[in-house]
Amino acid sequence: MKRKLTTDDIQAAIYGGAILGGGGGGMIAAGEKAATLALAVGDVSLWSADEFPSDGLTATVALVGAPAAPNPCLKPAHLIRTIDLLRDALPKDQQIVALNTNENGAETTSNGWFHAAMCGLPVMDLACNGRAHPTGMMGALGLHREKDYRSVQAWAGGDAGHYVEGLTQGGLEQASGVVRRASVEAGGMVAVARNPVTVEYACRHGAPGAISQAIALGHAWLNEGYEGALRCLQGKEIARGIVKHYSCEQVGGLDVGNVELADQAATVLRFVNEYMILEQNDRSVANFPDLLMTFTAEGKPVVSAHVREGMDIRVVLVPAQHLLLSRTMFMQELYQPLEALLGKTFSPA
Missing domain, CATH: 3.40.1610.10 (CV3147-like domain)
Structure with missing residues (x-):
């Protein structure tokens, strides 16, 4: 249309x-x-x-x-x-x-x-x-x-x-x-x-x-807030806590870093611009192309470059099957540079 x-x-x-x-x-x-x-x-x-x-x-x-x-x-x-x-x-x-x-x-x-x-x-x-x-x-x-x-x-x-x-x-x-x-x-x-x-x-x-x-999701967030966005995407809150450590450096034109929460699950988010890996209790819980996103305590989205130590944030997980994805998201060879940056293996099988 x-x-x-x-x-x-x-x-x-x-x-x-x-x-x-x-x-x-x-x-x-x-x-x-x-x-x-x-x-x-x-x-x-x-x-x-x-x-x-x-x-x-x-x-x-x-x-x-x-x-x-x-x-x-x-x-x-x-x-x-x-x-x-x-x-x-x-x-x-x-x-x-x-x-x-x-x-x-x-x-x-x-x-x-x-x-x-x-x-x-x-x-x-x-x-x-x-x-x-x-x-x-x-x-x-x-x-x-x-x-x-x-x-x-x-x-x-x-x-x-x-x-x-x-x-x-x-x-x-x-x-x-x-x-x-x-x-x-x-x-x-x-x-x-x-x-x-x-x-x-x-x-x-x-x-x-x-x-x-994206526009439909945005209207859900504007009209119904954080919970409305989660319902629209069939996502769930997987962690919440104060950011105890944040690191970010530019490597080859990319933001590479970690977000660590002071929560019971010892949540760690690893990102290369986008969040790639979520770990809890030293175990990988979700990996890109699953959607991992951070929100403020009030439910406003906050990008990885704007997270700071001391912030109270929520972490949302949306499984990949609920997203519109390109075929590139399932090409293992495209993950190799990202895995090298993070020192972790997480490409889809």
Whole structure:
């Protein structure tokens, strides 16, 4: 169904996205600011996937970097610049008919809204993954398994003293690595437009309906609070306590760290942007792609980069089977870099 997004969708998309971010997916305040700006500068149309020709091209728009980096700088002009660079790189007979986000998150659910308002392209109600994930490879629809696929990725970001932009083409892993390194040079974050594929391919390997799901979840949280969000996602509170230890460092453009609670279960959350592992009493209880998310004592979602020692937080678990997930969530090879960062094995069998 085609519909124009309204101001009523903004907070729902941001807070629903924040919960589905699982600790990552960007910052709530930045997401609200970006979505508000998008609707202020033009119309943003959200179309279901079946409104597009199956052989039309959709491009993924994303933010790449470490949410807790001290000096990220992304401007609206950077977003549009990535679309211009990507369009210029495509053959003349290939036209982008839609934009889709890479994932759900506080900032990322509204990825593409500003682009759409300025470029006139509709946003497809689809994400490469219905929850947030830490690596570009996880948001690439399994294209690394497609023989001879050549990735095209455009990026831009940084303040005046650190601005970088560019376009890279090549193997998917190599191109994603170039963009990740560019985010470091830019001060922590870049906007990206990448990997045009057919609508049919995106639907088969991504998460159709992901944006509508985030908005529905956001309305449940806004209208019914913390308990309403849990009911909507069929999740449960698995821990609550005071944060006795918090660590976070930027490693290769990612936030890597731990959250330890002073509770009876000795709960530990390990994250790489998103929460990857929940341990209680030295035993793994839940692992990514299960959704693990932290909330304040009052029930407001709080991303991993904003957790602090002394906070009273709640931890929610939503099993993977209740989420809209890409096939990449079950590809063991994509977990290896994350396992190396955490020193833990947790990829799905």
